[in-house]
Amino acid sequence: MIQVDLSGAQRFFTQAGPDYAAVSRAHEVLSTGSGLGADFTGWLHLPQHIKDTELDRILAAAETIRGRSKALVVIGIGGSYLGARGAIELLRPVPAEGDPEVLFVGNGLSADALCDTLRKLGNRDFDVNVISKSGTTLEPAISFRIFRELLEKKYGADADSHIFATTDARRGVLKSLADSHGWESFVVPDDVGGRFSVLSAVGLLPMAVAGIDVRRLVDAAIREFEALDMRNNQNPAWQYAAARQNLYSKGYFVEILGCYEPSFRFMAEWWKQLYGESEGKDNKGILPASVEFTADLHSMGQFIQQGPRILMESIVRFRKSRSAYPVPVSDNNADGLDYIAGRDLSEICNVAAEAVREAHIDGGVPNIVISCSERDEEGLAELVAFFELACALSGYMSGVNPFDQPGVEAYKKNMFRMLGKPGAV
Ligand code: PA5
DSSP states (O other): OOEEEOTTTGGGSOTTOSOHHHHHHHHHHHHHTOSTTGGGOGGGGHHHHHHHTTHHHHHHHHHHHHHHOSEEEEEOOGGGTHHHHHHHHHHOSSOOTTOOEEEEESSSOOHHHHHHHHHHHTTOOEEEEEEESSSOOHHHHHHHHHHHHHHHHHHGGGGGGGEEEEEOSSOSHHHHHHHHHTOEEEEOOTTOOGGGOTTSHHHHHHHHHTTOOHHHHHHHHHHHHHHTTOOSTTOHHHHHHHHHHHHHHTTOOEEEEEESOGGGHHHHHHHHHHHHHHHOBTTBOOEEEEEETTGGGGTTHHHHHHSOSOEEEEEEEESSOSOOOBOOOOSSOTTSOGGGTTOBHHHHHHHHHHHHHHHHHHTTOOEEEEEESOSSHHHHHHHHHHHHHHHHHHHHHHTSOTTOOGGGHHHHHHHHHHHTOTTOO
């Protein structure tokens, strides 16, 4: 299970400290379905639900794709792609020999990015997984039209068999298209919002194609959600939720999530959406930002150390490193590095992390350490369950509905009017 270390935040808390009574109430409201947005709390039981319903079919589809294609093009935006991308980059940053490459499109409107991906895809055999709960989001819809045309040119009458649609069980354009063309379809459950859907087919199909053991992931996630149901202040999700709300009440309005593994970068993007969309409403919310250490210590380090004191810092650490690489021993010490010769890079990284933590706390940045077992399927399950639960608890503590995102519509309304979409005003 995740462990949370609040010792680096202690001196910054209010005198009363984190409000565990409030987080306990939030947990009760969440688990009894009596809070705002209660219709969207299906993610709490999603791993078991998926195991009982679609997991076998997801694995079979992944095998088909892995057996015939060199690439899977995943089309989706926001919650319909960030979790899969985060998981794949964390666990499979370099595709293993023979594994298809997973390419992500439809998460923006850049023609350059699209053309770069098309060049990357080249003439390779590929399948498409189009993911959209609503089925109407413009960015993925445009990309899907483009890739359907490519599939038709490449595979002719067989094009439809290369399309896998993940969408609503009953409604939407994508669902109707899937039904009329006979595309294999997977469901984004009604009671699960996009940003909480990584453990449904939304995340699991791309992950399985990339070679991640999703059965192991799902089993681990079932155990994690069960373990996180504990109702006391030893629950790491309680600790994290209560600590960040306490710090927010003291004026720490920005949370930077950092990690010393560059492969965590897209998990941090997933986390930003999860927390940003869940909490940033009703003129409230902690701004989620992310940093990649140690690289960003040479770009953002100055600001963190000495800029306005509005930052809290949460650092994700993996207790075990996957690899070992000692600093080589040299015979002349011309570069002056002999004092660390023979010491492993991961040991040096741990020392750097301690040094950074001490410096940032001294500089007035509350520090929370979130430690996770390993960069593997169990570790991923720990992170997903922990961050999702803590997010819901933190949102309820601040009095918002953590499961809606009404603000996302504002730009869409303007864009559709400006593009001349029929009926748009
Ligand atoms: O969390 C959410 O609900 C959003 O980020 C959606 O995932 C995103 O807007 C994409 O929506 P859709 O899956 O309907 O295309």
